[in-house]
Amino acid sequence: MSIAIDFNHVVKKYGDQAVIPGLSIKVKEGEFFTLLGPSGCGKTTLLRMVAGFNSIEGGEIKFDEKVMNDVKPSKRNIGMVFQNYAIFPHLSVKKNIAFGLENRKTPKAEIERRVDEILRIVQIEKFKDRLPENLSGGQQQRVALARAIVINPDVLLMDEPLSNLDAKLRIELRNAIRKIQKEVGITTVYVTHDQEEAMAVSDRIAVMKDGYIQHAGTPQNIYHRPANLFVSSFIGRSNILNATLFATNDKTEIVIHDKHRVVLTNIRQELIKSTKTNVQVCVRPEEFLFTSDTNGLKGKVQRSSFLGLNTNYFIELESGETVEVIQESDIDTLIPEGSVVYLKLNQAKVNVFNEDGSVNLTEGVKNDAAGEVQSEVNNVAI
Template identity: 50%
Template sequence: MSFSVIFDNVSKNFGDFKAIKQASFTVNEGEFFTLLGPSGCGKTTLLRMVAGFNPIDSGKIYFGDKIINNIPAHKRNIGMVFQNYAIFPHMTVFENVAYGLKARGISSSEINKKVAEALAMVRMEKLKDRSPQQLSGGQQQRIALARAIVIRPGALLMDEPLSNLDAKLRVEMRTTIKKLQQNLGITTIYVTHDQEEALAVSDRIGIMKDGVIQQIDTPEVIYKNPANAFVANFIGTSNFIDGEISYINSQAYLDVMNVHMPINLTNKYEGKVKISLRPEHIYLSEKRDNTIKGQIQLATFLGDFTKYEILLENGQTIEANEYTKDVSSFKKQGDKVQIEIRTDKINLFDTKGEVALT
């Protein structure tokens, strides 16, 4: 039966290096929760603390209402899928999947039934007698997944499970994993540095940087309303333009390259700001007034849209997407363009990028 996983002020040090800094959050029962961040941010360290592979220096981790800090890894009722599959090369597919059940003393008849069910879930039942050397990378990853779920763990931990697969297989396997997790309702903590993968599979995402959780929310909220400039830049593509906030009476105005527009802020702020704009929210306008001037430096046709690199009049370069369904012709290198800023489609941050202002 699945359980929630609760982190209560959890820290981990390696000598003088603080790998995890007072992490406090909850992974809900049955939730698909992803830890996302660049290499070295602490996400795998945090996962290994849940698994029992790394000791917890301070704080507590709960499975439901039970503290598991001092419980050995093999008694935590978790399934684990690794980056390198960790398939036993001397065992058949069936024997690999059955391994955890045998270690628990399950009867032979029950093992046969449970292994058959697990292999059917990952569409590998016809290959049960093969050795790992006869399997492709994608097939080996399916076996690793079947071995993890066959014991019906309370939580499933996955550490970069798709990073060794090619692009097409990664997309196929992430769909398999998401469907399987939904069908079984297993609490899942998934580690990746691939933001597209995280957006595709997660109920919620925790963005990490330097051992600190930067933001936890649904993929949609994190994409649309990043908590800081790091999150905005790490999830998807963001353009950052310099601007400034000023006031007329009590109304805040955003000033950017001679464009002056009213804007609503979450907190009163005055001075220089970072403006974050997604490429799909940059509008190439026919208007001449209240727009930013630029010039196309590169146009790349990608089928459903064309990606432009645009040099702005202040010397900054941004990316913009123009969608095939919305236009009858595309612009080319050297064309002059007018860019309309829509305040409902931007995010504003202070100059350090640490505080969201909208």
């Protein structure tokens, strides 16, 4: 059975320090929900509060309509997968997976049926009689995942489960985790600091900083329309340029480096209270386009990296800033180092932030986060 998880003004303190000052968000039934952020942002602390390993100093965590604040971890019916696998070295794969069912006094025939089924789902049937020391890291993590799921928990919690694996295995296993989660349909809260991993597996992502959710939404919306400059810089790669925004009755345009003018039709006019204001413009590397128009941003190619499908160019602008530009690789042509080039922006995709970067002024931001950050977005005007 899957459930929804409701965080209602949740507070976590260590002494007088509030590491989570008052967080509110709802995880939907059956959703793969990822907590993403840098070290120390509060994501693992929040996960441990769901598990019951950390106390709650304010607010409520609900499983559906049941308040879980004071419920013991053993009574929460959760499955948990840790970074270090935490499987028993002296038990076979099958015995490891059956452990939780045996503790619950499940009938032997039912244990056999459910263990065999989960072995098939996580694709480790042929290893069922092996000891963990004879398994690879990826196989051990599949055992840990199977053990967490086989008890039919209401919630699956995963704390950096792939961080100990090499890059190729991480990609393989994250795809397997996503497939397995959809097959069993369990509500999952997943913690990672790896933004690519979060984008690959999640239905929704909550980007955290300093105990607050800065932006919660689909991977697509967070990438293309980040709520603020922190989110933009944390998810994917970003070129940040200082600019001036001019707003009149008939048009809105930004001016970069006092001469490159870009007309924008997707600025949130309700936030613009001045005809001229300083802004920051976020341009993803793929949102720069080479042009023959000498009115574009002038620069010189410093170096390039051919990566197969794409080529990454690093270009020094006249201002002295270096920007990264990603272009689809041409079969014959690579722009030589030292070449003078001109760049234009893909106006529909760039994001414009207010001067301190706290608010995206571009239309299309969809932020499910509740609390102070969202209130700031709704109330700001420039």
